[in-house]
Amino acid sequence: MEYIYSNQNYQNNKHLYMYTKIQGAEFLDAFFSERQIAIDSMKKYNLEHLNGSSANVLSNMPIRAFPAMLVKMRIDELVILFISEKMPYVQMVPYLEFIVSRFEATRKIYDRYNLNLQRLSNSNECSFATYSKFSFLLSEVARVHDQKKYVFLNCLLKINDFLIFHLPFMNYAKQGEALHFLYKSLMNEKKILCDKLVENESSLVGA
Amino acid sequence: MNNKLVEMKNLGLFVYDSPRSRAYIGALINLGIKPAWAFVVNYTSHDPSGQFVKTALFDNDTQIVNTLEKYDIQHIKVTTDNIKNPTVISMFELCEMEYIVYAGPPGAILKEKYFRNPKIKFIHVHPGSLPEYKGSTPMYYSLLETGTICATSLFLSEELDSGEIILSKEFKLSLEEVKNMDFITDPWIRSIVLSETIASMIDHKKGLLIKCCPEFSDVVNNDVANQGRGVKGTTYYVIHPVLKHAAVLAFSHK
Numbered sequence: 404m405e406y407i408y409s410n411q412n413y414q415n416n417k418h419l420y421m422y423t424k425i426q427g428a429e430f431l432d433a434f435f436s437e438r439q440i441a442i443d444s445m446k447k448y449n450l451e452h453l454n455g456s457s458a459n460v461l462s463n464m465p466i467r468a469f470p471a472m473l474v475k476m477r478i479d480e481l482v483i484l485f486i487s488e489k490m491p492y493v494q495m496v497p498y499l500e501f502i503v504s505r506f507e508a509t510r511k512i513y514d515r516y517n518l519n520l521q522r523l524s525n526s527n528e529c530s531f532a533t534y535s536k537f538s539f540l541l542s543e544v545a546r547v548h549d550q551k552k553y554v555f556l557n558c559l560l561k562i563n564d565f566l567i568f569h570l571p572f573m574n575y576a577k578q579g580e581a582l583h584f585l586y587k588s589l590m591n592e593k594k595i596l597c598d599k600l601v602e603n604e605s606s607l608v609g610a
Numbered sequence: 611m612n613n614k615l616v617e618m619k620n621l622g623l624f625v626y627d628s629p630r631s632r633a634y635i636g637a638l639i640n641l642g643i644k645p646a647w648a649f650v651v652n653y654t655s656h657d658p659s660g661q662f663v664k665t666a667l668f669d670n671d672t673q674i675v676n677t678l679e680k681y682d683i684q685h686i687k688v689t690t691d692n693i694k695n696p697t698v699i700s701m702f703e704l705c706e707m708e709y710i711v712y713a714g715p716p717g718a719i720l721k722e723k724y725f726r727n728p729k730i731k732f733i734h735v736h737p738g739s740l741p742e743y744k745g746s747t748p749m750y751y752s753l754l755e756t757g758t759i760c761a762t763s764l765f766l767s768e769e770l771d772s773g774e775i776i777l778s779k780e781f782k783l784s785l786e787e788v789k790n791m792d793f794i795t796d797p798w799i800r801s802i803v804l805s806e807t808i809a810s811m812i813d814h815k816k817g818l819l820i821k822c823c824p825e826f827s828d829v830v831n832n833d834v835a836n837q838g839r840g841v842k843g844t845t846y847y848v849i850h851p852v853l854k855h856a857a858v859l860a861f862s863h864k
Contacts, residue, residue, distance in 0.1 A: 408850075408851065420848045420849070420850060420851065421716060421717070421848055422716075422792050422793075423851040423854060424851075425789050425854065425855065425858055426855075427855075428859075430851065430855055431852065431855055431856075431859075434852050503847075504845070504847075507847035507848070550844070551844065553751050553754055553755065553846070553853065554844060554845075554846060554847070556853065557846070557847060557849060557850050557853055558847070560850040560852055560853065561850055596852065596856070599754075599856055599860075600856065600859065602860075
């Protein structure tokens with residue numbers, strides 16, 4: 404069985420996840436196998452062992468003072484605030500909920516929004532790198548936030564499908580930082596799902 | 611059969627040809643009533659939600675328009691499934707019905723313009739417990755989190771899944787029923803809740819629906835309906851197939 408959801412561009416097929424068939428354990432096997440191939444292809448981009456932490460992996464991008472930056476929210480700044488531990492995840496949750504709702508509704512995330520959580524007129528769709536960092540942020544919060552766990556995990560799975568779809572078109576040499584965060588996100592995603600399946604005494608643990 | 615059905619003069623339908631709409635009409639017919647009017651969008655639809663999957667639980671084989679004709683139910687049909695279309699909206703601005711059962715296209719949400727006519731109350735059955743499980747495919751999230759399945763009838767309001775709750779009912783399902791959720795079980799459990807909701811509102815003497823008829827008040831489970839008042843709840847989105855499988859697995863291991 405083939406896992407088809409990262410072979411198609413979600414942005415071009417808004418019905419991709421509607422009325423999906425139940426195909427049993429084979430489907431989950433196909434999913435985990437496909438994800439493992441993506442993880443293996445990015446293993447060498449896990450830069451933590453070189454840099455000490457994911458915060459050190461980030462390029463040296465200046466960020467505006469908090470909370471002023473949130474008046475015109477920039478997704479990349481939000482991610483950096485979390486990764487550099489300048490903003491705890493609890494404070495991050497309302498912003499994540501908003502961004503998730505935007506992605507679920509429009510299948511896109513833009514780089515800037517205003518305080519009314521509307522896309523700014525001069526904003527652009529996030530880059531692959533920003534999507535990857537956002538995916539990592541979402542995976543970190545989904546791991547610890549029980550109440551919104553499935554809302555965040557659901558969006559995480561879709562964003563990661565979308566990013567894996569784009570991997571063949573990426574220049575790996577120029578996307579080291581992005582691949583690091585996508586790799587970390589996929590590892591988190593796998594951990595969350597395996598924990599859930601263990602909880603249900605599934606035989607698929609370790610798949 | 612046709613002559614035995616009592617026409618509810620103030621009841622209308624807003625439907626899209628789907629298993630849910632077919633189950634709803636079957637539920638009304640089983641109650642011995644029929645709506646006075648129906649509005650059918652995208653009546654020639656062949657999209658996935660319109661699948662004609664055979665089941666013994668309700669007539670899922672007959673197209674909605676054929677059923678409406680069979681029971682002599684006055685109806686208007688349009689090819690568009692865009693419920694934001696001004697022509698579609700205008701139907702409801704002039705509509706004389708007081709209660710309209712809503713079973714529109716998948717993912718289509720009634721926006722503010724539908725609530726301009728103060729005479730109309732849209733009745734919707736949501737496949738989850740409210741206010742906790744708002745949004746799309748809540749039954750799978752409910753299975754993941756609590757292992758239960760619930761359906762709730764409500765009067766729609768402008769805010770998503772936040773209108774006045776009428777009735778809520780929990781269902782005990784088999785694994786097979788969970789596996790057949792999308793095209794059979796979901797429409798079937800919603801039709802049961804719709805049936806109980808409408809039954810609680812029928813005034814047989816007048817041939818009208820009235821809001822929460824006192825003689826049937828025991829049917830309306832106010833304890834359930836009042837649960838969670840003041841709870842904001844969570845809005846869910848179309849479930850990813852991996853989580854859908856995890857939900858079914860979780861259920862199968864119970």
